[in-house]
Amino acid sequence: MLPSFTRGVAAPSGAFGFFCTVILVVLACLSSTASAGGHTNNWAVLVGTSRFWFNYRHLANVLSMYRTVKRLGIPDSQIIMMLSDDVACNPRNAFPGTVYNNADRALDLYGDNIEVDYRGYEVTVENFIRLLTDRVALDTPRSKRLLTDDRSNIFIYMTGHGGNEFLKFQDAEEISAFDLADAFEQMWEKKRYHEMLFMIDTCQANTMYSKVYSPNIIATGSSEINQSSYSHHGDQDVGVAVIDRYTYYNLEYLEKNVQPNSKHTLKELFDSYDNDLIKSSPGIRTDLFKRKLDEVLITDFFGNVQNVEVDGDGLRGREDLIALSRLAANLTARYRPDRECGRRSAKKDVKQSMKKEAKQEAKQKGVKRDEEKKVMQSGGFNGEAIQTQQKKRVGAMRVEEKDSWGRTAIGGGALVACAFAWAVSSVL
């Protein structure tokens, strides 16, 4: 096995060699990181599950978190936002295109640069679980997928109306704590996260994470079983409550203390919770988590600070490397007989060959079509151009009343014949 590997590396020429080195480096990184701790990318899933205008505060909660994670460095492409209703452009909103989380209206959460990935009726339990487990439909665009790996730290924030071990979605269905726990487990099995912070603001929120059993998850919620979570305050001009207490005090801490490079830990955040202010008992669950809370930076989940690791020998995981270099060699041999360049043109080649195939197909079909046309024309079809097109394709058909008297006569005749047959049979 080893010789083939050395051949692949020792005799690279030009761009193909470069291609191989790229793969080597990537693999080296992968193999080394598999053992070491830390994360290399951050993702956030922010879910507001309540429909209707009077649940404005839930969407404001989500948008506040969106602002925070964006402020701390997670790009839009790594934030999946699910907003179950449109409050910003709701006709009831006195401030169109704007969502506030405070009656002082100092901060417009909707701003002018916002991307909502799932909105309105798309926010369903099914879509949420599909998103987490990445069991999505074939054509799902990237922006609607959680493209995480085993080095991703994920922050999941949910808010809405809930109860003992459930959270309502859209006032029509609910996700249970068991569904959630199983989805997390499936994520773990599929190596879709490294560490996860699960935060939920709803009534009896702590019950939602009580069933979770997968490792490396910190969970926190706004209230215990049989406790309600309350809104913080309302804005009389907006006309509804604008934010929930638990989220409000989380944000207060994050806004005041946390910058992208700050070293505050999750312990400090959790210690800042004041039951008297929040008016419920926030819960924290750490039994699934390996590290100590005072070692976990807030920016490990809210920010996008990545660990850069300088790789040592770079030659671990040789077998993978060998397999991959073989694969690369095969690919290049297939698409690159002149061994000229690397990845990009290989792709192009694939495209071109596909195009060629498509062209040939098109030609064949075109010929068929022409034949069809000819047949139609020779068959004395004297209709309009549109009608010939119409014949070819599925679609609306022209409604015509042709020879209606004749048809009536035929129908009548058939009816009379039936009546006659019946009469004869009854007589006999």
Added chain:
Amino acid sequence: MHLLSSLPKLRLFLTIITLSICLPLASTSSSVSSASSTATPSQAPSEHDYNEHLTLRPLPGNSLLASFNFKSNGSLDHGDHMLLFPRSLKQVLTASWARELHVKFTLGRWNAEEYGVQPNSGRTAGGTGVEVWAWVEAGDEEEAFARWTTLTNALSGLFCASLNFIDATRTIRPVLSFQPTGHHSDATLSRLHLLHGSLPREPVCTENLTPFLKLLPCKAKVGISTLLDGHKLFDANWQSMSIDVRPVCDDNGENCKLEMEQAVDMVVDIERSLRRRDSPIPKPRPHDQLLCDETKPYLTEDASCFPLDNLFDLGWSLSEIFGRPITGTCPFGVKEGVEALRVCLEVPDSRPVFLSVGSQERKFDPQNRCFLLPGEGYFDMILPKQRPPTLSPSTPPALFAERSFTGYGQERGGVQTILRNPSLTHSVDFVYLESLPWFMKPYLHTLSARLSGSPQANNEAFIKETYYRPALDRKRGTHLEIRMSVPRNSTVLLTYDFEKAVLRYTEYPPDANRGFDIAPAIIGILESQGVVGGVGGGEGRKVVSYLRTTSLLLYLPTPDFSMPYNVIILTSTVIALAFGTVFNILVRKFVLKSEVPKLGGRVSGLVGKVKNLLLKKRGKE
């Protein structure tokens, strides 16, 4: 925000110059007007170019129509080299084999009676919600639909809209209403499939504007697009964002390029936007500031008032309406020459206009007064208050259309469309297209057209051609396309009845009691009989302009969604009762009380036995 807008204003007022009516522009205007370029520039098309312009047209009732137009061109080949054409969109088009694409986001109501014909003859606006149609190249219908699904899904990711909801039930294949607007070779044309989908319920908001602006080469950072602010756009009475992508060639079919036209049209209520600038919360105007019509008898001692409007044109400026002035110019457009970037105003020459320093007025056509942007810095435009109001003539549309539901009850209903031809001299021919969801099932035999006022239906006189594809439950919707003609100066009522389906429990949306939105009817006005030529349309006639009715809200029989739980609870109780009784009867033996052996007897017997045992033991000892 306030700081931003007040600073340039200060500068502006310091450096303002007056371009009055009498400024001798006549000479320049005549020289330039010969090179007037309207919709399609006639100069040799270079592959990558860009131009943007803004046209402002005052509408009656102190409204203002602002039409933004951005055109960027890219090369048509499948290479990865992108200069101005957005790469993200090009990749989507390539992957889905879409050769021509139209996406429209529209909200609000266009008041045709007052505003007249829609901007660009209705070409850029869509129906309420989101509307998409595309010509997809494919060998057969199935492949076309698969590619269409790819396209709508990709667009849903790109534009943050639920376009992935456009499935088979919301897709139709119009026959007469649309024709490709780009240049396609005959070989391609025969393989193109037109697919059309609409989502009338879709909200349009900032998250749709953000990706829209990101497609622009200058990304709303400089140039005319800096005026596009979601807070103003979504406060408009009517607004529409549209994207049209098509291949464009010169007359010989060579030098082809891919053209993308992005347009934003909005109707701003000037009074409202000026008022909101001071205070976003509406308050009634103090009594002494009300303008009352004193000729009306309403004016009584308790000071009730019949309000007067249109006494004068309100004064406004760009930065007051849009919240900020235009910042700089987009450098990509500058390359093409200064004419590429301009702001035009459709006001008569008699209305004074104040401009920021450095901008010039140019005449491109008689109705317009265009202003070229200064190279850098801010551009603002101030129109002072004017009394009496200038009457801006609006072009009436060729047809007025209104659609509504008739009938009552939960089982069936009817649709009535009132089609009025305002022309005194010409009849109007048009195509009427309806795309109905499967749960609204029209009866085609009830389709009738009659003159308003006459009780007798006269289908032959008005309906020329009907294309119909009936709905299949949960598989596809109804497609109804009618070519009609309305005689001059008359009103025709088009009516049909329909039946409402009963949905399954899980098919109702979370807010089922709100009702179901029915997509607007699309009306394509055909060119008048004299001119024949072009492709598509009825009898080979082209569609020259579009208008759309409003969407409808259909109320379906909706269950009480908690009812199943009540039923479950009640049923469980009944079953428990019945089962319990039967079970008891089966496993227990019912006897009279007197027949029951005494419990106490048994116990005492036991005790006695134990006693006896003990006694025996003692006796032995």
